[in-house]
Amino acid sequence: MAEITKVALDAMGGDNAPAEIVKGAVDALSREKSLYLFLVGREDAVKSELSKYDYDKERLEIVPASEVIEMAEPPVNAIRRKKDSSIVVGMKLVREGKADAFVSAGSTGAVLVGGQVIVGRIKGVxxxxxxxxxxxxxxxxxxxxxxxxxxxxxxxxxxxxxxxxxxxxxxxxxxxxxxxxxxxxxxxxxxxxxxxxxxxxxxxxxxxxxxxxxxxxxxxxxxxxxxxxxxxxxxxxxxxxxxxxxxxxxxxxxxxxxxxxxxxxxxxxxxxxxxxxxxxxxAEYGGAPLLGLNGLVVKTHGSSKAKEISNTIVQCVTFKKQKINEKIRESIQAEAAAEE
Amino acid sequence: MAEITKVALDAMGGDNAPAEIVKGAVDALSREKSLYLFLVGREDAVKSELSKYDYDKERLEIVPASEVIEMAEPPVNAIRRKKDSSIVVGMKLVREGKADAFVSAGSTGAVLVGGQVIVGRIKGVxxxxxxxxxxxxxxxxxxxxxxxxxxxxxxxxxxxxxxxxxxxxxxxxxxxxxxxxxxxxxxxxxxxxxxxxxxxxxxxxxxxxxxxxxxxxxxxxxxxxxxxxxxxxxxxxxxxxxxxxxxxxxxxxxxxxxxxxxxxxxxxxxxxxxxxxxxxxxAEYGGAPLLGLNGLVVKTHGSSKAKEISNTIVQCVTFKKQKINEKIRESIQAEAAAEE
Structure with missing residues (x-):
């Protein structure tokens, strides 16, 4: 059996959340069988969107998060204060090893700050x-x-x-x-x-x-x-x-x-x-990875529609299968060793 | 009678020199009656191009310059060594007050260096x-x-x-x-x-x-x-x-x-x-001025054709009529005065 890739998805991020995010998630699930998804966000809103689709319920889980970080919020403050936001909760899943990747169409600043502060850098990066x-x-x-x-x-x-x-x-x-x-x-x-x-x-x-x-x-x-x-x-x-x-x-x-x-x-x-x-x-090319973290974090366009979300989730599978982070770790540590 | 604007033209600069430069010069002369042109470059080459056109010979003068600065030459060296290049000779006409402006489609680096070294900056710039x-x-x-x-x-x-x-x-x-x-x-x-x-x-x-x-x-x-x-x-x-x-x-x-x-x-x-x-x-918009010099220097695209050269020359007339350099001088000196 293929290794499972677990992706946490910011269901509340971006201009078209949660509708397009949920739609993209359902699409990715049907495209990629080795995928398990966490939809992080307001439970009722996510549930109501999910009710529109037929999907494999054994591979999708809602993780409640009551807050949303807005685009215009100063990112450092937002990450610090909104502990129950979809970005903070989703990134914690990655930090705790429950998810391999986190995907968000939300505030770029918050994703960048959260990636560093919550997910953390690979040693040496x-x-x-x-x-x-x-x-x-x-x-x-x-x-x-x-x-x-x-x-x-x-x-x-x-x-x-x-x-x-x-x-x-x-x-x-x-x-x-x-x-x-x-x-x-x-x-x-x-x-x-x-x-x-x-x-x-x-x-x-x-x-x-x-x-x-x-x-x-x-x-x-x-x-x-x-x-x-x-x-x-x-x-x-x-x-x-x-x-x-x-x-x-x-x-x-x-x-x-x-x-x-x-x-x-x-x-x-x-x-x-x-x-x-x-x-x-x-949108054809999926989101932008934030590289060098202890887990994958991907930022998609704020205007992302289902297609971009789905493409981005599928990218995460390749990222895991190809052991990108192990390769980055080796490359950075080789550098550190050479300098000693 | 309208004030005369005297423009020195690098007849040897750019991919299409001297043919398109000369053609553009002749065109500008017929468009703008208050214009006097110096065509700076190899006399025989410029003469041979000029012989193709009918133009007001009283408002155009060839200024011989035997050398050409190539695009790939290191600019500082080129300006220093090629004293008889079209760029150096043309810029000297501006420095000596014989021309109001210098226009070149030649090496950007050489035009920028020559502008500073030969034409010189307005005090305070x-x-x-x-x-x-x-x-x-x-x-x-x-x-x-x-x-x-x-x-x-x-x-x-x-x-x-x-x-x-x-x-x-x-x-x-x-x-x-x-x-x-x-x-x-x-x-x-x-x-x-x-x-x-x-x-x-x-x-x-x-x-x-x-x-x-x-x-x-x-x-x-x-x-x-x-x-x-x-x-x-x-x-x-x-x-x-x-x-x-x-x-x-x-x-x-x-x-x-x-x-x-x-x-x-x-x-x-x-x-x-x-x-x-x-x-x-x-090409519709003419060349790029190098501002803040004791005279106007304009760099046009290396690929300039007659139209861009002609438009650029006509721009020089507006530059002079509008007393742009006087205005820059006043503005910079107001700043210096405010700081004292």
Whole structure:
């Protein structure tokens, strides 16, 4: 019998909770037989949503949590005070070993803080990075770090590169993933102080496949599989990527609706365009893992619908099967041993 | 009679020099009667291009320069050694007051170094920012700084905000331009060390219309007219903007060509899409000024064609007519006086 992966789900997190979260959970249960789910949240609300579906009741359990952390709450305070929130209760399941993973579409800040404070870091990991996948011309790349802790040190970036490589190779299935550092020019001597200090460290790191600097204009082309950067830059890249995409697509649509002739054309190109744009739909790729913790924590988009939730839950199974955290632990401890 | 604006043009800079540069120069001369041009470069090459056109010979002069600074040359060395390059000779015309402005599609690094070393900074300006305009849903925004000097200080960013506001108001014609600082969240307490230090300074600055933090996802929507950031972030934003746009447009085109039905549709939507995409064509907006120098220096895209060169030259006339440098000088000196 296959090993069971136990995933705790924040049933109250995100714009479409609990309806889409519950729907996604039910969908994941039917897709993946080795899955056991904890739905963490307000019992009545979750029950009422669940009553709409037929699902394997032996593999799903409701864990009551009476509070909800709102998007706008200061995260440190929220984690400290709302002990009975779905995020705190769900993360405790991971800390206590009852769940392998926690998935939330709720407040990014609270998930990041909770991950560090409740789930805790793997020994040796200096800073757990948030690492979303995003679509490129070649498939997907991992952007690491997009978290909330900015002003990183070079040693952080080296760990990001190692953890990101392990994730891309064993969860996404990219053999010998290419690692690039975000820079403002291709030459080694370019960059800000952080990049200049980090570059030689990455170059010397034998466990990764470092290809040097990646300019922002090459990121969408998929030049590197693992894109290393400090979180301020990572946030800019991720959000600008979404913003430019949204603006361009809406302008293209507006353009198509501007004349009778183009409206007819739009009807004809629509099916073909739909599949193109689907490639650039981040929901296809599931949530962003917060790596380097004693358990898996995944943040999905606040606007997540059932599909993204379901895809993210299924990712957790691969994460466990591939023993990602054991691999990260070994990699980080090898580093510590080498330094002694 | 209108005041004459004298523009020195790097006839040898960029991928399409000298043909497109000369063509753009001739075009600008016919558009703008108060213009006098110096074409700086290899005399025979420039003459041979000029011989193709009819133009007002009394308002155009060739200034010989035998050398060319290549794109890949280390800029500081190139400016120091190639005394007879089109960039060095052209910038000297500005320093000596013979020209009001210098326009180049050549090496960005050399233009930035030459601007500081040869043309020189306005007294009180700590760091001259490179400030390209880019298209948004609302029109255009100015992204300041995208230069080569990274790791800026808060006082630099405050000057960028002031110079950018002057440019947007008087050259682009946006009344009371909104200034935002690039950040990873809307709240005042968010950001890296630089942003946190700069935020209250911008808030206290009475000569600008500061609206607070701007998240990268809102940049394409045109939320702010002047987007202030340090050059590492600015370079990422500018290049990712171009990269995502290019990738999406090429994928949309590929999608349209994927079936017979969609090909017919593509023919019908083409004219409408063309005008939409034109809005996102950076060539429409001319080059990026390097602000805060004793004269105007403008860098255009390396791939510039005649249209961008011509638009950029015409911008220089507005820059002079609006006395932008006088306004910058006053604004910076008011700051110095206030500090005393």
């Amino acid at each position: 200096e800073r757990p990075p948030l690492a979303p996948l995003f679509p490129t011309e070649n498939g997907v790349s991992l952007l690491i770090d997009c978290g909330a802790n900015v002003d990183a040190r070079p040693s952080h970036l080296v760990q990001f590169a190692k953890m990101g490589s392990i994730y891309m190779e064993h969860v996404v299935g990219v053999k010998d993933p290419k690692v690039g550092i975000v820079n403002i020019g291709a030459e080694e001597e370019k960059g800000n102080a952080l990049v200049k200090e980090t570059f030689p460290l990455l170059k010397a790191e034998k466990s990764i496949h470092f290809i040097g600097s990646v300019e922002a204009r090459d990121i969408p082309r998929g030049t590197a599989d693992v894109i290393v950067c400090e979180a301020f830059a990572g946030n800019i890249i991720l959000k600008l990527f979404e913003g430019v995409g949204k603006t361009l697509i809406s302008e293209v649509k507006k353009g198509m609706m501007s004349s009778f002739r183009s409206k007819i054309g739009a009807l004809l190109v629509k099916p073909a365009l739909k599949s193109t744009l689907k490639k650039f739909d981040t | 700590e760091r001259p920012p490179l400030a390209p305009l880019f298209p948004t849903e609302n029109g255009v925004s100015l992204l300041i700084d995208c230069g080569a000097n990274v790791d800026a200080r808060p006082s630099h960013l405050v000057q960028f905000a002031k110079m950018g506001s002057i440019y947007m108001e008087h050259v682009v014609g946006v009344k009371d331009p909104k200034v935002g600082i690039v950040n990873i969240g809307a709240e005042e307490e968010k950001g890296n060390a630089l942003v946190k230090e700069t935020f209250p300074l911008l808030k206290a600055e009475k000569s600008i219309h500061f609206i607070g933090s701007v998240e990268a996802r809102d940049i394409p929507r045109g939320t702010a007219d002047v987007i202030v950031c340090e050059a590492f972030a600015g370079n990422i934003i500018l290049k990712l903007f171009e990269g995502v746009g290019k990738t999406l447009i090429s994928e949309v085109k590929k999608g349209m060509m994927s079936s017979f039905r969609s090909k017919i549709g593509a023919l019908l939507v083409k004219p409408a899409l063309k005008s939409t995409l034109k809005k996102f064509d950076t």
